[in-house]
Amino acid sequence: MRFGVLGPVVAYGLDGAVELGPARQRTVLAVLLAEPQAPVTSEQLVDRVWGDRPPQRARLTLHSYLSRLRGVLAASGGPTVVRRAGGYLLDIEPSTVDLHRFRDLVTAARAADDATAMGLWRDALALWRGTPFDDLDSDWLQAISAALELERWAMILDRNDALLRGGHHTTVLAELTAAMDDHPLDERLAGQFMLALYNGGRQADALAHYRSLRQRLVEEVGSEPSPALRELHRQILRQELEVAVTAPPEQRTTQAVAGPVIAAPSQLPADVPGFTARDLELATLTRLAAEVPAAPLATIVGPGGMGKTALAVHWGHAHRAGFPGGQLYVNLRGFDEREPVTPREALGRLLLALGLRRDAVPDDVDAAAELFRASTADRGVLVILDNAGSAEQVRPLLPGSGCFTIVTSRDRLTGLVALNDARPVRVGALGGDAATELLSRIVGPERVAADPQATERLAGLCGQLPLALRIAAAHIVGDPDVAIGDYVDELERRDRLDVLLIDGDPTAAVAANLDLSYRTLTAHARDLYCRIGALPGEDFSQDLLTAVSGLSEGDTAQALRYLVAGHLVEQHRPRRYRMHDLVRLHAARSARRDLPEPDRDALITGFIEWHHDRAYLPIEDEESNVFLACEALRDHPKLWRLVVPLRNTINEWRSVARVREFLDVAGRLAEQHGDGPGLFRMTAMTASALRSEGDSTAAVEVGTRAVALAGDLGDREKVTAHGNLGIYLFDHGDFIGSAEAFAEAVGRAAASGNTRSQLIFVSSLIQVLLRLGRIEEAEKYLRDAEALRADALTSEEHHVRLWLSAAEIRLFRGEFDAAMNVADTALAIARQGSYGHLDMWCMQVRAQIQLHAGRPEPARRAFEEELADARDRDMHSFEPEILRDLAEVLVDLGEHHRARDLIAEARAKWPKIARSHEPFVDLVLAGAHNGLGEFEVAAAHAEAAVDAYRTMPWPARLELALLALADAHAGLGDTEAAQRSRAEADQLATVINRPRRERFRKLRPDRLSRR
Helix, strand or coil: CEEECCCCCEEEECCEECCCCCHHHHHHHHHHHHCCCCCECHHHHHHHHHCCCCCCCHHHHHHHHHHHHHHHHHHCCCCCEEEECCEEEECCCHHHEHHHHHHHHHHHHHHCCHHHHHHHHHHHHHCCCCCCCCCCCCHHHHHHHHHHHHHHHHHHHHHHHHHHHCCCHHHHHHHHHHHHHHCCCCHHHHHHHHHHHHHCCCHHHHHHHHHHHHHHHHHHHCCCCCHHHHHHHHHHHCCCCCCCCCCCHHHCCCCCCCCCCCCCCECCCCCCCCCCCCHHHHHHHHHHHHHCCCCCEEEEECCCCCCHHHHHHHHHHHCHHHCCCCEEEEECCCCCCCCCCCHHHHHHHHHHHCCCCHHHCCCCHHHHHHHHHHHHCCCCCEEEEEEECCHHHHHHHCCCCCCEEEEEECCCCHHHHHHHCCEEEECCCCCHHHHHHHHHHHHCHHHHHHCHHHHHHHHHHCCCCHHHHHHHHHHHHHCCCCCHHHHHHHHHHCCHHHHCEECCEEEEEHHHHHHHHHHCCCHHHHHHHHHHHHCCCCCEEHHHHHHHHCCCHHHHHHHHHHHHHCCCCEEEECCEEECCHHHHHHHHHHHHHHCCHHHHHHHHHHHHHHHHHCCCCCCCCCHHHHHHHHHHCCCCCCHHHHHHHHHHHHHCCCCHHHHHHHHHHHHHHHHHCCCHHHHHHHHHHHHHHHHHCCCHHHHHHHHHHHHHHHCCCCHHHHHHHHHHHHHHHHHCCCHHHHHHHHHHHHHHHHHHCCHHHHHHHHHHHHHHHHHHCCHHHHHHHHHHHHCCCCCCCCCHHHHHHHHHHHHHHHHHCCCHHHHHHHHHHHHHHHHHHCCCHHHHHHHHHHHHHHHHCCCHHHHHHHHHHHHHHHHHCCCHHHHHHHHHHHHHHHHHHCCHHHHHHHHHHHHHHCCCCCCCCHHHHHHHHHHHHHHCCCHHHHHHHHHHHHHHHHHCCCHHHHHHHHHHHHHHHHHCCCHHHHHHHHHHHHHHCCHHHHHHHHHHHHHCCCCHHHC
16 A cells, blocks of 8 residues: 655555545544654644644543544555554565655665766656655654655755756756745745856846845845855856856855954853763754854843753863854843843943954944844854843844854743744753762762662752752762761752752852742742742643633733743643743742732642543543642632542543552541532442442442432432442342442433433443333333433434434344444444443444344454454453453354453453453353363353343343353253253343254254253
């Protein structure tokens, strides 16, 4: 199969073009095609497909698209999407994608002679059908597209050079003329155009184009043409060109020209002793300096105390020889106790350093800036503008062409990136090894080696912040008798911000350093900073911060932009923010100082209510935050409202014991404060947690207590309590009691107009009634529920439940084809809406239909697909039941060893097997042991299953258990017992089991029970 992304996304199989599905599905494919051999995590896929606008259930929607893509590609004989190294990748050769073929061809062309390269370039250009990923809406793909357009443009320029070297100036001139309209300020293209004109005998036109370009560069960019273009102009003017060649940019050089009569200035501060790590950042600065555009500009940005100045100065000292025009340095005091340096003041210092007399420095900022650019042009000067406060403070200080500028700032200086082509170099906390190395250089390797664990704890308490590490190291060095572990103990006992300072030196204090950033914030940003500091949790969604900020959505977003720009918060994922550990401590201190106590109390109440309002939404992004908040607020009287969202954690079997701890605490608090709804919710959730732990006996006991507590509350609580008790009774194997509880819930929901709960519990009631053999009663409930389809309160999710109930009724009636059609409809709706567990239920019902219809191979494939889907989506709570169901299919297929192994795997994954699952496991094991000739073991399992299914009762399963028992008795030679079991099974003779019995009668006529 071949794929194309250099235009609309397409795929071609053996039978031609492949229909790839809707736009978002094609976007998922395109992301995988962009990097086919690099695993992409679910989180990355969501970010790349939806950007900052993901749907509510993004991961579930994503996995639905992945599942459909597997089917589409497999149907056309194509590759598959595989899970590897924690992510997804498309198992293909990169050369099957036009993007990667294009890059391979360009790479080969650049290594070849011109004649060979021309053919390769021609083939590369032929792959382009339009704008890459043209039909898809993805910010990530648009960025890739823009980069690809630049790659294509660079290739075209390389090809132009080859054409000109070969004397094909006439051929390329028309194309160059058109290209100049689209790229009027591209100096490499301009050089090619001038060369083509000159070689064509049009010297005057070439010189005229240079004059026009120079005027535009001066007026629009504020700079002269590059040295290479000026040299080409000189050669054309003097007719010195012998060979028509335009050197590629990497071959251009910048020569220092004569400057002032004084020696080149060298203003760099002293290099930082013990400078360590930052190898990547240093290499990035070196690469940026070597690119030599008109005037390269790098911004080193990051939070205070990260060592931005140290990085810039250290790099400058290491590369002094590369700047013969000198090294200039100005501290702009953008974040400082003192007033910021104005652009005019800074320009005065810079011009004086270059040798101008004080009276020659213009008072006008624009005039001074123009003089500075002229004085530095082509001199190869390094300019370090330290501690900048804003882009506006920096712009007048940028030198002329041929110089390199480094700006450091706590602000992101995005204006310089957008308008001045600045390349940001972001610095964050040191890695663990680098932090240890820094401490070792200052404290001494012997003391660090003496207690490596304490050193690691110290680095962690300092948040790997270089300033904090240096302050801590200074304290330890200052007292040789203090062990590193003793200092760590002090940090852990006290407020770290009170310890991490040097007395008498305000610049050597973490808190004072952060105060400088705090004071520069707007009023809204300061208030939001304090509110974040007062909130428990490790990161925060923008929706939460909007809810608790007291501001409008727009003002909250603006305040966040200020905090991000100042590196006080980090947007580590779309619409999610976090703080560095020490910044968080400072924000919490600021909140205690600047946020009134009533405001802090209201903030916590709003925080709790925001989480409570989201109790029925997916919790993945907030789960760890809710746990941390429960710990921090474990004495809050409304703790129960914060615990409620953990219902999803219970349902997915994650950290159930930890949830139980908070359920107990919150339940006691609710009881102490006479909070009836709170006590009910905690009791009800405790029953659910016990169910997740597999303790159906305790779940029924606590669920019954919840029903009693609901008696003093409203209809909604009564409905919930009875419905949940129905679930626990079902798990406990009491199907009659379960049906009564579900019927009570459905009746109360209908009477109170609670359509949502009515539809949820009626589907559960129908399942129980079908297992009891009460099919007509189940159909009546379904008819009543279907009458609610037009209710405005119903949703597609409820429709899926009704479709599934209809499919199961047809299954139990033996109408297998009709059941499959209905189940297919349910699955299609579930996947469109990404309803999580519902599509898993749909897949299970479809597989069960295939099994009971006597089609075990399709059933096997269906269960294996369901198992793969559950594992892809980390829905591990579904795995044991799927493994058990798959084991039953394998028994029908005669794979008895494998069936037994799958049951063992399922048991290992169940926290504790529920009573309703035990007989199913016994039934499967009975079949497996019968198949292996181990009839005594088989009989024991079959008898256990028969006893359980009689008690429930579940006639269809009882029939199968009796048949398995008959097989075991027959294998043991007890013909009379086998006949009794078979006769009882024949009396039951449920319609749902008829095809399976018929299949076994044909395949294994030797078995008495199947005759």
